[in-house]
Amino acid sequence: MPKSRLRKKSDYTPPPSGTTAVKLSSGRSWVAPLMLALFLIGLVWIVTYYVTSGSWPIQDWGNWNILAGFGFIAAGFGVSTQWK
Numbered sequence: 600m601p602k603s604r605l606r607k608k609s610d611y612t613p614p615p616s617g618t619t620a621v622k623l624s625s626g627r628s629w630v631a632p633l634m635l636a637l638f639l640i641g642l643v644w645i646v647t648y649y650v651t652s653g654s655w656p657i658q659d660w661g662n663w664n665i666l667a668g669f670g671f672i673a674a675g676f677g678v679s680t681q682w683k
Contacts, residue, residue, distance in 0.1 A: 627683060634678045641671030 645668035647655050657664060 627681060630678060630682045634675045634682065637671050637675030637678060641668045641673075641675065644668035644671060 644656055645665060648664040648668065653661065653664070657667075660667065
């Protein structure tokens with residue numbers, strides 16, 4: 600069986616030295632702090648509700664305080680989708 604011809608690879612040539620590096624910035628530096636803040640607010644809300652036996656943060660809401668805490672946590676997950 601005949602052999603196929605060998606292909607010569609082209610030599611590597613570095614890019615010209617006159618080019619500058621491109622800075623990749625997403626411009627979304629607010630996402631991580633906001634995400635963590637919402638997670639912590641939700642966690643503190645729920646823990647405060649349980650530790651104070653329902654008298655804090657808003658006594659009239661009753662068990663809806665748990666939903667409010669999880670709402671903050673869910674908002675944190677929603678904001679996390681914007682993180683790059």
